[in-house]
Amino acid sequence: MKACVLHGVGDMRTEQVPDPFPGPGEVLLRVRACGVCGSDIPRIFEKGTYRFPLIPGHEFAGLVEAVGAGVDSAWTGARAVVYPLVPCRRCAVCETGAYAQCADYDYLGSRRNGAFAEFVTVPTWNLIRIPEALGFEEAAMTEPAAVALHALRRAGVDTGDRVLIFGAGPIGLLIGKWAELMGVGETLMVDVDLARLRFAQSIGFRHLLDGRQADPAEWAQKKTGRGADIVIEASGSAAAFEHSMGAARTGGAVVLLGNPAGPMSLSQDAYWAILRKELRVLGSWNSARVAMPKDEWRLALDAMSSGRLQVDRMITHRVGLDDLWDRLQMMRDHSEFHCKVMAVNPQGMAKNNEDGEDNRDGKHGIDSSHL
Numbered sequence: 001m002k003a004c005v006l007h008g009v010g011d012m013r014t015e016q017v018p019d020p021f022p023g024p025g026e027v028l029l030r031v032r033a034c035g036v037c038g039s040d041i042p043r044i045f046e047k048g049t050y051r052f053p054l055i056p057g058h059e060f061a062g063l064v065e066a067v068g069a070g071v072d073s074a075w076t077g078a079r080a081v082v083y084p085l086v087p088c089r090r091c092a093v094c095e096t097g098a099y100a101q102c103a104d105y106d107y108l109g110s111r112r113n114g115a116f117a118e119f120v121t122v123p124t125w126n127l128i129r130i131p132e133a134l135g136f137e138e139a140a141m142t143e144p145a146a147v148a149l150h151a152l153r154r155a156g157v158d159t160g161d162r163v164l165i166f167g168a169g170p171i172g173l174l175i176g177k178w179a180e181l182m183g184v185g186e187t188l189m190v191d192v193d194l195a196r197l198r199f200a201q202s203i204g205f206r207h208l209l210d211g212r213q214a215d216p217a218e219w220a221q222k223k224t225g226r227g228a229d230i231v232i233e234a235s236g237s238a239a240a241f242e243h244s245m246g247a248a249r250t251g252g253a254v255v256l257l258g259n260p261a262g263p264m265s266l267s268q269d270a271y272w273a274i275l276r277k278e279l280r281v282l283g284s285w286n287s288a289r290v291a292m293p294k295d296e297w298r299l300a301l302d303a304m305s306s307g308r309l310q311v312d313r314m315i316t317h318r319v320g321l322d323d324l325w326d327r328l329q330m331m332r333d334h335s336e337f338h339c340k341v342m343a344v345n346p347q348g349m350a351k352n353n354e355d356g357e358d359n360r361d362g363k364h365g366i367d368s369s370h371l
């Protein structure tokens with residue numbers, strides 16, 4: 001099969017490798033779509049995977065091609081999305097069902113082979129059938145959609161809440177979409193990249209700030225009257241971490257989920273804000289795949305297949321395995337605007353999906369010059 005194999009940090013090659021063979025309890029999945037996660041960029045270019053060579057790619061969906069020993073043959077031909085974390089299901093944490101906190105987990109695309117390939121083997125426990133109405137590309141968005149939902153559920157979002165999101169990347173936008181679906185009062189978004197803000201506006205967000213042009217905490221106070229009920233830090237920037245404390249209202253919640261770009265520290269004022277305002281500062285990690293009815297993966301699939309959560313417009317680039325390396329470098333260098341980049345098999349369409357929309361008319365309504 002063809003696969004994008006990471007041989008070392010910054011050394012990925014698209015090459016022919018032997019087809020994987022499904023072991024007991026596993027299926028062979030023909031990959032139809034695999035999103036590039038923001039975390040794949042440092043994984044491929046800076047930190048590396050747990051071992052080499054390894055095939056990255058953990059946001060994927062496909063078709064079950066064959067089943068291994070002991071697997072129900074009814075899986076053959078099924079359309080499925082894959083929860084990429086393989087918990088040990090033996091440790092004390094796994095017994096509670098909090099699999100994302102497993103002490104000894106495996107992970108498709110960082111610890112074992114993932115889906116930047118034509119095929120991948122997957123334990124049946126990790127498969128979830130894709131609802132009829134949902135295509136493979138949208139299904140491949142289930143993982144980031146579940147991660148976004150998890151962050152809001154951590155905060156205990158309520159109807160009417162004013163939610164401020166730092167970072168208008170795929171996760172930030174998905175958080176915003178979920179927030180609106182959950183009936184929040186207002187969704188405010190801050191980024192330092194105007195192209196991202198324009199894109200956020202094109203998919204329906206109205207309260208946007210270029211964080212280089214004004215103080216986000218002051219802006220949030222002005223927009224909401226008393227500060228945001230919930231602040232979600234989805235950018236990983238130290239400046240946003242600092243601003244989060246100032247932007248939250250007294251008694252509000254700050255949820256941290258952006259992968260930190262470097263050391264994160266707080267000024268004395270921001271630290272005081274946590275104390276004085278009695279903020280709830282919460283971490284959010286991964287997503288919860290638990291028993292029904294609050295399995296965040298099924299909630300995400302339901303929301304997408306019913307049309308309540310629309311993710312297709314967030315896919316700005318579709319690319320085949322032969323061109324994936326170029327696109328990863330584009331993402332690393334920010335040489336072109338992108339939201340979600342999707343590796344699409346077999347050869348991709350390599351088309352830009354921005355449907356020719358032009359937001360460069362200056363009347364974009366993004367708060368970038370006041371104060």
Ligand SMILES: [Zn+2]
Pocket residue numbers: 037038039058059143144
């Ligand atoms: Zn991801």
Ligand SMILES: [Zn+2]
Pocket residue numbers: 087088089090091092093094102103104105
């Ligand atoms: Zn475990």
